[in-house]
Amino acid sequence: MIQLTSATAIESAITKARTVKPRVRVNCFGRYTVTNKQTGATYSVECLKQDGKRFASCTCRAGELGRACYHLAAAVAAHIQLASERAASH
Numbered sequence: 448m449i450q451l452t453s454a455t456a457i458e459s460a461i462t463k464a465r466t467v468k469p470r471v472r473v474n475c476f477g478r479y480t481v482t483n484k485q486t487g488a489t490y491s492v493e494c495l496k497q498d499g500k501r502f503a504s505c506t507c508r509a510g511e512l513g514r515a516c517y518h519l520a521a522a523v524a525a526h527i528q529l530a531s532e533r534a535a536s537h
């Protein structure tokens with residue numbers, strides 16, 4: 448589980464996500480399945496908010512070590528979009 452302090456903290460992961468372009472499937476709000484289209488590898492990413500702080504975790508090896516991987520970055524991008532759509536519909 449890593450804390451998302453700012454976009455710059457996961458910037459390199461975001462850059463990699465833009466290159467790899469993994470597929471992000473929304474399971475429910477805050478839970479995503481990220482698939483590497485080249486290798487078919489699938490990881491689960493969870494985004495949550497606690498005490499006003501945002502956290503995210505990924506089931507890949509880098510994610511388990513607390514590093515911001517591109518799966519996490521891709522899911523966080525989808526999560527932010529989903530959250531803003533939800534906010535706009537209320």
Ligand SMILES: [Zn+2]
Pocket residue numbers: 490505506507508509510516517518519
């Ligand atoms: Zn990952």
